[in-house]
Amino acid sequence: MATTSARLQAGSRPGGRSARVRAAVHRAVQELLTDEGAEPLTIPVVAARAGVHATTVYRRWGSVGDLLADVTTSRFSGDIVVPDTGSLRGDLERYACDLAKDLSDPDTLALVRATIGTGGEQGAAACRGERQQQLEAMLDRERARGNEPPSLERTTDAVLAPLYYRAVFTDQPLTPEWARTLISTLLPA
Amino acid sequence: MATTSARLQAGSRPGGRSARVRAAVHRAVQELLTDEGAEPLTIPVVAARAGVHATTVYRRWGSVGDLLADVTTSRFSGDIVVPDTGSLRGDLERYACDLAKDLSDPDTLALVRATIGTGGEQGAAACRGERQQQLEAMLDRERARGNEPPSLERTTDAVLAPLYYRAVFTDQPLTPEWARTLISTLLPA
Structure with missing residues (x-):
């Protein structure tokens, strides 16, 4: 699986930096959750995997609970x-x-x-x-x-x-x- | 709420050190889970709250998942x-x-x-x-x-x-x- 940080740094596509950060962070959460034996999910761990600063993630989501709720909402949006x-x-x-x-x-x-x-x-x-x-x-x-x-x-x-x-x-x-x-x-x- | 470490150190009651460690760790897990805004549950955090060495907890339970499963099993045992x-x-x-x-x-x-x-x-x-x-x-x-x-x-x-x-x-x-x-x-x- 390609690392999300590589995907983020490549980010010259349209959509804006904010949308790219969100996509990278969401992907990082999903990857970390399905990794066997990954360490506990924390904001710094997610940020490192996504290739963004932890402060960016804290500012936008506040806590792991907020972040997971956002990823789940996004996952279920329009799924059925x-x-x-x-x-x-x-x-x-x-x-x-x-x-x-x-x-x-x-x-x-x-x-x-x-x-x-x-x-x-x-x-x-x-x-x-x-x-x-x-x-x-x-x-x-x-x-x-x-x-x-x-x-x-x-x-x-x-x-x-x-x-x-x-x-x-x-x-x-x-x-x-x-x-x-x-x-x-x-x-x- | 009395701290579990105080309870553990007092431990001159019968039951053995092993039973006292188990009780202190189980109590620590339950206290941390019901604390508002507690940090994420990790073995070092649980060990510190229970007043035991982290290595003791790792040796006995291996992971937070194993520990939580043990506490839940114990909680539901004979509940109904x-x-x-x-x-x-x-x-x-x-x-x-x-x-x-x-x-x-x-x-x-x-x-x-x-x-x-x-x-x-x-x-x-x-x-x-x-x-x-x-x-x-x-x-x-x-x-x-x-x-x-x-x-x-x-x-x-x-x-x-x-x-x-x-x-x-x-x-x-x-x-x-x-x-x-x-x-x-x-x-x-």
Whole structure:
């Protein structure tokens, strides 16, 4: 893997120095998290890997927790397009399978775990990302079809929770077959 | 709060030096995790707080991940007695309310988040603790009563997953009322 510092120093592309610093720092975080046996993630370690001054990172992100939350938010931004298959069952099945795939990615999982590890609601919110809004969009569409879908709370407990729990707290695979059983339990035929 | 080093140095109680070191290090981890704005948890920081040599901690636990997994395992050991109310519904309701209370404790939650944050299956296993076996014991008892309970996988998805997800990934309270709805969804009347 090319070092991010080399990429940063080459930086004559458009986008501005600020955007290049952000990209280099985000890449450095992800690389350090997936390195076997890397030292604990600290601002100086990230800065060194990214080829920027630690003060630059402190000024922009303040703490490792803020930085990880930003990387996670960026990682989850637009990762899943809310499906529109014509039925709530179809939408939720597609969504659950997409999220299962997303959370099965070792880089994503390492990032989610590290972000949770810095504690606090900010990291938790970054890990939830837009999930509630995405579920609500599918439930709203079902209401617009004249049907009464399960509540957002019930859908969160039945779909989001098992996907995150299995990814983060177990070593079991998030197969599409299993993800679909979550929907058939929520919406019995 | 009394410093753990004072407690360790006082150590003339029975149990042996090894047990006292373990207790002091475990306490130091929990104190550091609940300190506002504490520095990142490292072996030297834990050792200093516990009043022991860092080499002692390295020799015994190897890494922060190993240490956190040990503290979490110890924290969850015997925390919940598997209820025996005479019915699966009663057992699971009591269990879900107990686990909700357990996971709502800020010290426990800080420990679970930090342990997940060190990554890997060892920390995840420590956070799961004996939950699968506890559920299985209640399901087995229902089978012994001649009934066919839900599968362990279904019970995990319906009960454990929402409790852990809500505690770790959201800022919503784990109320007993909500915990009981998980059981009424799993076991419709």
